[in-house]
Structures are given as structure tokens and as C-alpha cells.
Amino acid sequence: MIWFERLLAIAAKEARQLGRDRVTFGMIIGVPVLQMLLFGYAINFDVRDVDAAVLDQSRTSLSRQLVGDLQATQVLRVVGEAGSERELQKMMQRGDARVGIVIAPDLERRLFEGDRPAVQLLVDGSQPSLEDLAQGLGSMPVLQRTGAGAAGPPHFEIRTEYNPARRTAVQIVPALIGTILTMTMVIFTSGAIVRERERGNLELLITTPVTRGQLLAGKLLPYVLIGLIQTTLILAVGRLLFGVPMAGRLVDLYLGALVFIAAALALGLFISTIAQTQFQAFQMAFVTMLPSILLSGFMFPFEGMPAFAQGIAQVLPLTHFNEIIRGITLRGATLADMHVPLLKLVVFLAVMLSLAAARFRKRLD
Amino acid sequence: MSVAISARGLLRQFGKVVAVAGIDLDVPRAQIYGFLGPNGSGKSTTIRMLCGLLVPTKGTVSVLGYEVPREAETVRRKLGYMTQRFSLWDDLTVTENLDFMCRIYGLDRATRRERMADRIRDYDLAGFAKQRAGTLSGGERQRLALAAATLHDPELLLLDEPTSAVDPQNRRDFWENLFALVARGTTILVSTHYMDEAERCHRLAILDLGHIAAEGEPQQLARDIDATVIEIECADLTAVRRVLATVPAVRSMAQLGNRLHVLVHRELAEPERELRAALAGQCADARVEKVGATLEDVFVAATILRKAGGVERAA
Numbered sequence: 001m002i003w004f005e006r007l008l009a010i011a012a013k014e015a016r017q018l019g020r021d022r023v024t025f026g027m028i029i030g031v032p033v034l035q036m037l038l039f040g041y042a043i044n045f046d047v048r049d050v051d052a053a054v055l056d057q058s059r060t061s062l063s064r065q066l067v068g069d070l071q072a073t074q075v076l077r078v079v080g081e082a083g084s085e086r087e088l089q090k091m092m093q094r095g096d097a098r099v100g101i102v103i104a105p106d107l108e109r110r111l112f113e114g115d116r117p118a119v120q121l122l123v124d125g126s127q128p129s130l131e132d133l134a135q136g137l138g139s140m141p142v143l144q145r146t147g148a149g150a151a152g153p154p155h156f157e158i159r160t161e162y163n164p165a166r167r168t169a170v171q172i173v174p175a176l177i178g179t180i181l182t183m184t185m186v187i188f189t190s191g192a193i194v195r196e197r198e199r200g201n202l203e204l205l206i207t208t209p210v211t212r213g214q215l216l217a218g219k220l221l222p223y224v225l226i227g228l229i230q231t232t233l234i235l236a237v238g239r240l241l242f243g244v245p246m247a248g249r250l251v252d253l254y255l256g257a258l259v260f261i262a263a264a265l266a267l268g269l270f271i272s273t274i275a276q277t278q279f280q281a282f283q284m285a286f287v288t289m290l291p292s293i294l295l296s297g298f299m300f301p302f303e304g305m306p307a308f309a310q311g312i313a314q315v316l317p318l319t320h321f322n323e324i325i326r327g328i329t330l331r332g333a334t335l336a337d338m339h340v341p342l343l344k345l346v347v348f349l350a351v352m353l354s355l356a357a358a359r360f361r362k363r364l365d
Numbered sequence: 366m367s368v369a370i371s372a373r374g375l376l377r378q379f380g381k382v383v384a385v386a387g388i389d390l391d392v393p394r395a396q397i398y399g400f401l402g403p404n405g406s407g408k409s410t411t412i413r414m415l416c417g418l419l420v421p422t423k424g425t426v427s428v429l430g431y432e433v434p435r436e437a438e439t440v441r442r443k444l445g446y447m448t449q450r451f452s453l454w455d456d457l458t459v460t461e462n463l464d465f466m467c468r469i470y471g472l473d474r475a476t477r478r479e480r481m482a483d484r485i486r487d488y489d490l491a492g493f494a495k496q497r498a499g500t501l502s503g504g505e506r507q508r509l510a511l512a513a514a515t516l517h518d519p520e521l522l523l524l525d526e527p528t529s530a531v532d533p534q535n536r537r538d539f540w541e542n543l544f545a546l547v548a549r550g551t552t553i554l555v556s557t558h559y560m561d562e563a564e565r566c567h568r569l570a571i572l573d574l575g576h577i578a579a580e581g582e583p584q585q586l587a588r589d590i591d592a593t594v595i596e597i598e599c600a601d602l603t604a605v606r607r608v609l610a611t612v613p614a615v616r617s618m619a620q621l622g623n624r625l626h627v628l629v630h631r632e633l634a635e636p637e638r639e640l641r642a643a644l645a646g647q648c649a650d651a652r653v654e655k656v657g658a659t660l661e662d663v664f665v666a667a668t669i670l671r672k673a674g675g676v677e678r679a680a
Contacts, residue, residue, distance in 0.1 A: 002471045009468035013457070020456050204452035207416050208469045209442050363434075364418045 006210055010218025018222060032180045032230045036237045039176055052076040053097035055088045058107035066119065070101065098124040173238040174329040175298045177257065178321040180234060181227055182264055182292050189268030190281040192219050198277060206362040216360065220265045227261035228254065247332030255335055256328065259345050260321040266352035273359035292318040320344045367394045369521055369552040370415060375424035377410050384410040386575035387424060392554055397547055399566030400556035401664060406572040408556035409449060412525050416446050429520055445514035449525040451506045455499030459490050459509055462498055463516065470517040484512035488542065504535030511542060522546065524555040528562065540565055560660045571667045578667035583660055590658040592616055592628040592666045593636045599651040608647050614639065617665050628666055
């Protein structure tokens with residue numbers, strides 16, 4: 001049992017140091033929450049309250065009602081009225097308005113005849129995702145209906161148009177678990193061993209009877225716990241703030257997360273056997289992080305990438321974890337259903353651990 | 366005389382640089398054995414090879430009867446090592462550091478409590494047991510490091526320049542502690558670049574550029590020095606130096622206040638007379654006297670002379 005006691009001694013020491021390192025400890029809790037708020041709110045294709053200017057050349061009760069309906073969708077917020085087409089263009093050029101609503105003088109006749117558009121929407125093409133918005137607004141029934149009295153209530157349907165966008169946000173939050181775990185796990189573990197090497201602690205440690213396995217496992221143990229805490233934190237915030245559903249079983253999710261945490265830690269460990277300084281370790285961790293975030297299907301659809309990028313993505317553990325986590329949380333899959341990406345994660349874990357163990361020696365040369 | 370460490374033809378290269386150039390070493394048990402040498406003379410590299418941290422490029426090492434590095438893991442249970450840098454954890458308290466090291470050495474709860482209490486008392490650590498190691502002074506850290514290195518009652522202690530960051534009083538106390546350990550049968554190998562520390566060792570190896578330049582008991586080394594030591598007192602030492610620089614028999618000069626310490630070829634039959642004669646023109650009233658060699662003279666004779674092929678005139 002001495003074997004296990006030594007491992008625990010290392011783990012306890014590591015946890016104690018971690019608890020005293022307020023900045024790092026703050027990062028462990030702060031980073032997930034901050035990322036969640038940042039990604040959850042900022043990466044949101046559910047566009048709202050876009051500033052709009054109105055050029056109402058008709059000035060009838062119908063045109064006023066139309067503008068009122070558009071505002072009621074909450075997609076647009078009328079911030080000003082233009083007296084002329086030139087004034088409207090100036091307002092858009094200055095960025096005061098992102099959308100211009102031009103209502104024709106003969107609005108009622110055009111609506112009645114239905115052969116020419118009655119309302120023109122000018123959209124600022126320099127802003128992402130506003131194009132979609134125009135498409136959505138364009139299909140607003142009131143603008144297409146040919147009959148009179150068209151200003152009926154079915155403009156709520158616009159919200160339906162934007163549902164796919166809302167689903168994207170929901171999709172991002174589960175994937176954030178993997179992204180945040182990658183950041184913290186890889187960076188913290190890669191630093192953990194290098195820090196002791198830099199401070200000279202390692203030279204002392206490796207002249208004691210402690211074994212490689214005890215040393216490495218003991219160092220990783222606290223981080224496994226931290227990873228699980230972070231997972232819980234993200235799930236809770238996702239649920240409370242963003243209403244992210246949980247279609248599958250929590251047990252499956254935590255088991256999947258455990259394998260992924262181990263894989264990320266193994267990668268960090270491997271980095272720590274190469275890096276000589278904490279700065280080098282940080283840089284290397286960063287090099288693995290960027291492709292993880294960009295290529296794992298976290299933000300951009302995997303299918304849209306060239307074969308070369310897909311090949312890289314296959315090597316990244318985050319790709320497979322995102323697959324697993326989306327399956328479990330959104331599609332209600334079980335871990336058994338996700339055995340293919342899970343197996344790939346296990347392979348990654350095994351390879352990284354062997355590499356790290358092979359490189360880590362209880363020697364200085 | 367039983368031997369704790371024995372090395373034969375120990376050689377270590379880093380790339381093209383030869384750090385330790387094939388040395389033979391026999392360290393007797395229950396003594397303090399010193400490595401004296403300047404920075405870069407191979408002291409740390411040798412110590413690291415002895416505890417298995419570095420693998421020798423060539424040569425064999427036996428520590429406490431075990432072959433290193435093959436049986437390094439066995440040796441490590443009986444060995445205490447103090448690195449040149451303070452290598453305990455700055456963000457842990459004195460007690461936490463000691464407790465951690467006890468656990469690493471696999472001591473059970475009762476032994477742990479007893480040893481920690483002993484070391485805290487012996488090394489005068491009670492006053493800051495709850496203080497973090499990072500806030501301790503140089504001398505306090507040194508005592509903590511020695512306490513940690515001896516928790517498991519090692520048979521052999523390897524100390525790599527343990528006192529380089531410690532004031533003289535603390536150094537004295539530190540050495541008292543070392544002698545107390547030796548009295549209990551511990552073998553200590555200590556590297557230093559302080560002459561006064563080297564003088565305290567039972568035996569000494571002077572290391573220079575990876576070679577052992579001289580080896581033996583300090584007094585013996587002083588007696589066997591390969592030079593005659595002459596001390597010169599004179600008002601104008603600068604002039605004396607200028608003159609002596611032209612005398613072939615003079616191998617080294619070093620000024621100590623208003624005296625000049627001169628190493629002269631041993632073969633010179635009457636060195637005092639020769640030097641007086643040489644100085645007659647410049648400094649007729651010079652007092653020239655033969656004195657006993659200090660360890661520093663031994664060190665200079667063994668290192669600088671060898672390097673310069675016999676003639677060195679330190680300005």
C-alpha cells in the first residue's frame with residue numbers, strides 16, 4: 001500500500017499548492033464561467049434589436065402599422081426616420097442604422113396588385129448574419145400577401161425562421177465543455193511538471209524512491225477532479241442561462257468526459273516532458289489548442305473542411321469528444337452509441353501516455 | 366577502512382564538453398569527504414552521477430555496495446541529497462515540506478511524527494514550523510533542506526554546495542550539524558568552493574577541469590604541496606610583484622593585505638635567499654620568510670599551476 005500512499009502524497013501536495021495559487025485556482029473556476037458567458041452570448045446567430053431607419057414615403061395608417069409590426073418582432077428596432085433616400089443611405093453609411101426600410105408611396109396599391117415589391121429592405125452587407133435576417137424579414141407574410149387587410153398578426157412566424165440560429169447556440173454550449181477542458185487541462189498539466197523542473201523541485205524528487213508512475217499519476221489526479229468540476233460547472237451554467245437540454249444520461253456524459261480529461265492530461269504530460277520552461281510548455285499547449293478549437297467542429301462544420309484539415313481534426317481528441325458530447329446532450333445517444341469516437345479517444349490516450357512515460361526518466365540527461 | 370563510494374574511470378561528456386574526465390574516487394564511511402573546486406570543475410556532475418541522476422559516459426560507480434545507475438533505485442532509499450538550489454517547495458510550510466518528504470520515503474505515521482519532531486528540534490526549526498519555506502532566510506532554508514534530506518536516516522548524504530547562500534555563522538552551525546551526523550555513522554560527501562569548509566573535511570579531493578588535481582587529508586595535502594611558500598612584506602608590493610614576475614622560479618603570487626604570498630618551485634634550494642637577492646635593487650628592506658602552506662596554496666598549486674604548465678603569475 002506504500003505504492004498508493006506515495007501517489008496520494010504527491011496528489012495531496014499538488015492539490016494543496018493549487019489551492020494556494022489563487023490566480024490558477026481562480027482560472028479553474030473563472031475560465032469556464034467566462035468562456036460560457038462569452039461564447040454563449042456572443043456567438044449567437046439569434047439576431048435581435050438591429051438598428052433600423054425608416055423611409056416612409058407612403059405615410060398612411062397601413063405603413064405605420066407595418067413599421068409597428070416589424071418592431072414587434074424585436075428583430076428590428078427603429079432608431080430614426082429618414083426624409084429622403086439620400087438621408088437613409090447616409091444613416092446606413094455612418095452605421096447609425098444597419099437596415100433601411102423603404103416603403104413605397106403607393107404602398108396600398110402595390111400590396112393589392114402584388115406584382116411589385118411594396119417594401120424594400122436595405123441591408124448592411126458588411127455585417128455578418130444580417131443577410132439571413134433580411135431573408136427572414138422578406139418572407140414576413142405581410143409583405144407578400146396580395147390581399148388587402150394583409151396586416152394581420154402572423155408576423156410571429158419570423159421567430160420560427162430564427163429557430164435554427166438559436167439551435168446553433170445550444171449546440172455550442174455542450175461543445176464548450178471540451179474546448180474549456182482542453183484549455184485548462186493541457187495548459188495546467190503541461191505547466192505542472194515543467195514548473196517543478198524550473199524551480200529545481202524535480203531534481204530532489206527524482207532522487208527519492210518515488211516511481212515514475214506515482215509521480216505522474218499523483219500529479220494528474222487533482223486535475224482529473226478539477227476537470228470534472230469544470231464539466232459540472234459548464235453543464236449547470238448551460239442549463240441555467242442558456243436552457244441547454246440534456247437528452248442523454250448524465251452518467252454517460254461524465255464517463256465520456258473522464259476519458260477526454262485523461263486524454264487531455266496525457267497530452268499535457270507529454271508536452272511537459274519536452275518543454276524545458278513553463279513558457280515553452282505554454283506555447284506548445286497553445287499550438288495544440290488553436291487547431292482543436294478551429295478544426296474540431298466546435299465552431300465550423302466539420303463537413304465543410306478540406307480533407308487535409310479533416311485529417312488533422314481526426315488526430316485531435318476534441319473532435320471526437322465534441323461528437324460524443326453532442327450526441328449525448330442533444331441527440332440523446334448513449335455512450336455505447338458513441339463507441340467509435342470513444343474508441344478513438346482511448347487510442348489517443350494510450351498513445352500519449354506511452355509517449356510521456358517513455359520520455360519521462362528519473363534522470364537529468 | 367570501509368568504503369561508501371567507489372568510482373573508477375568516471376567520465377561524463379555533454380556533447381563535446383568533458384565535464385568529468387575519468388576520475389577514480391574512494392570515499393570512506395562515516396567521514397566527511399569534500400570536493401573542492403571552482404565552478405565548472407565537475408563537482409555537481411560527479412555528485413549527480415553518484416546518485417544516478419546522470420549516466421556516466423564511461424566508468425563504474427559503486428555506492429554503498431550497489432552498482433549505479435543500474436541499482437540506483439535501491440541506493441535512493443539509503444541516500445539523502447541536497448541540491449545546490451533550494452529544492453523544497455516554497456509554497457508549502459516547513460511542516461508540510463517535511464511531512465511530504467516523510468511520505469515519499471514511505472515512513473509510517475508513528476515514525477513520521479517522531480522524525481519530524483526530532484528534526485525540527487535538532488535543526489532549530491520550531492520557530493517557523495508553520496511558515497512557508499519561501500519566506501525563510503538562507504540559513505533557515507539550509508537547515509530545512511538538511512532536515513528533509515535526513516528524515517529517512519540515510520547512510521549517505523550528498524550535499525552539493527550546501528552553504529553557498531548562507532552567512533558565516535550559519536555555515537558554522539551547519540557544519541556542526543554535519544559532524545553530529547558523522548558521529549552517528551553517516552557518510553557525507555560535500556562539495557564547496559570555500560577553503561575554510563574544505564579544511565573541515567576528513568578527506569578532500571581538489572577538482573579542476575574534471576580532473577582530481579590532488580587528494581588526501583587537508584593537513585597532508587598542505588605538507589605535500591608541490592611548491593615552497595614564501596611570504597614577503599614590503600612597503601611597495603607593486604614593485605616587488607613587477608620584479609618577481611621576471612623570476613622564473615616564481616609560480617604564483619597573491620596579495621594578502623600588505624603581504625605577498627609567493628609559490629616558488631620546490632627544487633629551488635634556498636628560495637628566501639634567491640628572492641631577497643632578486644629584490645635587493647627595488648626593496649632592500651623586504652622581509653622574506655618561508656611559511657607553511659595553507660589549503661589555498663595547495664589549491665592554487667594544484668589547479669592554476671597545472672593549467673598554465675607550471676608557470677603562472679597572477680597579477
